[in-house]
Amino acid sequence: MHLTLHLTASCNLRCRYCYATGRDKGTMTLDTARAAIALGMAELRKKDAKASLGVIFFGGEPLLQRELIREIVRHCRTLEAASGQVFHFKIITNGTLLDEAFLTDPDTREIFVAFSHDGVEAAHDANRVDAEGRGTFAQLSPTMALLLRHKPYAPTMLVVTPHTVRHYADSVAYLFDRGVRYLICSLDYSGAWDAATLKELERQYKTLAAWYARLTLAEEKFYFSPFEVKIASHIYPGSCRSDRCELGQRQVSVAPDGRLYPCVQFVGDADYGIGDVHAGLDEAARRRLYTLNAEEKAECAACAVRERCNHFCGCLNRQATGRLDRVSPVLCAHERIVLPIADRLAARLYQQRSAMFIQKHYNALFPLLSLVEDRTTGIGQ
Amino acid sequence: MEKLTITPVTAYGAPAYPTRGQLEAEPAALRRVPRRWRGQAVVLAVLTGAGVATLAVGTAQAVEKAKIVARLAPLFPLGVERPRLAGDVAVPTLLTEEDARAIVVEEAKKAGISFAPDVLAVEKVRIGKDGNRYANEFQQIDLTLDGTDAGRKIHYEIVTEADLAQWRGGKNAFCISTLDAAVTLREGLSQKLPEGTTVLFHDDGAREALRKQVQEFLAWLKAEGSI
Numbered sequence A: 001m002h003l004t005l006h007l008t009a010s011c012n013l014r015c016r017y018c019y020a021t022g023r024d025k026g027t028m029t030l031d032t033a034r035a036a037i038a039l040g041m042a043e044l045r046k047k048d049a050k051a052s053l054g055v056i057f058f059g060g061e062p063l064l065q066r067e068l069i070r071e072i073v074r075h076c077r078t079l080e081a082a083s084g085q086v087f088h089f090k091i092i093t094n095g096t097l098l099d100e101a102f103l104t105d106p107d108t109r110e111i112f113v114a115f116s117h118d119g120v121e122a123a124h125d126a127n128r129v130d131a132e133g134r135g136t137f138a139q140l141s142p143t144m145a146l147l148l149r150h151k152p153y154a155p156t157m158l159v160v161t162p163h164t165v166r167h168y169a170d171s172v173a174y175l176f177d178r179g180v181r182y183l184i185c186s187l188d189y190s191g192a193w194d195a196a197t198l199k200e201l202e203r204q205y206k207t208l209a210a211w212y213a214r215l216t217l218a219e220e221k222f223y224f225s226p227f228e229v230k231i232a233s234h235i236y237p238g239s240c241r242s243d244r245c246e247l248g249q250r251q252v253s254v255a256p257d258g259r260l261y262p263c264v265q266f267v268g269d270a271d272y273g274i275g276d277v278h279a280g281l282d283e284a285a286r287r288r289l290y291t292l293n294a295e296e297k298a299e300c301a302a303c304a305v306r307e308r309c310n311h312f313c314g315c316l317n318r319q320a321t322g323r324l325d326r327v328s329p330v331l332c333a334h335e336r337i338v339l340p341i342a343d344r345l346a347a348r349l350y351q352q353r354s355a356m357f358i359q360k361h362y363n364a365l366f367p368l369l370s371l372v373e374d375r376t377t378g379i380g381q
Numbered sequence B: 001m002e003k004l005t006i007t008p009v010t011a012y013g014a015p016a017y018p019t020r021g022q023l024e025a026e027p028a029a030l031r032r033v034p035r036r037w038r039g040q041a042v043v044l045a046v047l048t049g050a051g052v053a054t055l056a057v058g059t060a061q062a063v064e065k066a067k068i069v070a071r072l073a074p075l076f077p078l079g080v081e082r083p084r085l086a087g088d089v090a091v092p093t094l095l096t097e098e099d100a101r102a103i104v105v106e107e108a109k110k111a112g113i114s115f116a117p118d119v120l121a122v123e124k125v126r127i128g129k130d131g132n133r134y135a136n137e138f139q140q141i142d143l144t145l146d147g148t149d150a151g152r153k154i155h156y157e158i159v160t161e162a163d164l165a166q167w168r169g170g171k172n173a174f175c176i177s178t179l180d181a182a183v184t185l186r187e188g189l190s191q192k193l194p195e196g197t198t199v200l201f202h203d204d205g206a207r208e209a210l211r212k213q214v215q216e217f218l219a220w221l222k223a224e225g226s227i
């Protein structure tokens, strides 16, 4: 189970696709964070007393609340010692405030860092700008090197918009060449996509498929989410449906004021509240949203690829269409573009009996093997 | 600007690469080792020691854990599967649970393996709902493995019609064979592997087919250098 703590709605950037802008600018207090953690632990104990609790620091920009992060970590470590329940931490940051001190401080150095970056300068600076509208690419260049030196497995999250889609393949290759190995890419689903930009998206995915094949045959280890997820949806039938977020079942988002929501997209929207850190989870509200989301979407009922499509994601649907139960046409177009390209790529690599492809996709021990390899060759120490 | 719409895909051909379950038919593929691992003694030790075992891990403790060899033998599907009919609840099998166990014990004994019954329990194993390997929903079962040779750390389980009936709580299920159920159980067990080697057999009602599975398993153990 994960608790996503929205430490603050404030941010030092003004990314053009940000859905968090315009929210009230509250900041979480330590008391609210403590109450959230107590609630998370109690929820977890109902299922499995020894399961670990994930705490994700989210914003706005969570590093604006660095001292609060340290206090929360210390609080959790005290609880850990007393209860035996283990905590793990993650932060999702724009990177502009990340520094050596955060990555080495005894309280914060164990925090898993995920970082947002949109790739080449033209793509990144088109959207990821500061309060004066200036791009942040140049500022982040040394930070990326610093982060990867301390945390070589740090994932990078890249957002593709209709305006930046022509840089997609170059951006992915740029990040890989800088040393990023976990690339989590998604579209700005609420962007103004049209036939021409979708055609460009298809062209970019074809280029990326050639890039992916070349690297895999060269036995590079990396994760490029759009292809990995689609390939897994065939190799492990049903994984697409079972991996989807279960709206408040596996993770809960906590707003700065302590109100609870099923996912980050909903924070601040009263219609989607599922309780409060003090009063607890509103089971009826949680179940109502879950049921609404779990219903098969009428538009998709006859689709031949529906078991492998991400239309189950209520949060994406909400972001793009304003409604949990209404599938985004952009998502639909994306799935129809990426699926056949990913399948052809996988078929080609399988037919060539690429050992790296087979180990990565069929041997669930792969992450361990990879880690053992890295440890014995001195990576990630 | 034209309006984008939801457009269902009317037909989509099966991809030209296997699912994890289908790859069982080609165990050699999983033994392909990337060139970069070939000089890596520790990686190879984990890879071969664990065989195709699947441990859901990724932390430093996991490296420690992997030193304890825990592996799953492949399945040895043989013969033609009996078709299952919709609503076919209790297909009478020719073998009782005791008969089936006796065959495994007898064959294993010839290779010096001596199985004691019902020694090892494995809890909360995740399997496809009703034992269906293709299910999108899952259920958890508690299992006591049918037999264990404690000295050699070898464990076996026979998936029988009785197991299937128990997992589906007496409900009708259709078209689920014991082999299908063994595939999903194998996937689930891979996350909960006891130390040693675990093998799953499936009882499809034919005495000789079960015996053949055991013989294939013993040949596999020999080829792996384990007996």
Ligand code: SF4
Binding pocket: A011, A012, A013, A014, A015, A017, A018, A019, A020, A021, A059, A060, A061, A094
């Ligand atoms: S860094 Fe994140 S929270 Fe800040 S403006 Fe950009 S997208 Fe929004």
Ligand code: SF4
Binding pocket: A299, A300, A303, A304, A305, A306, A309, A310, A311, A327, A331, A332, A333, A335, A336, B006, B007, B008, B009
């Ligand atoms: S591809 Fe489109 S129609 Fe098919 S399931 Fe996905 S969203 Fe629905």
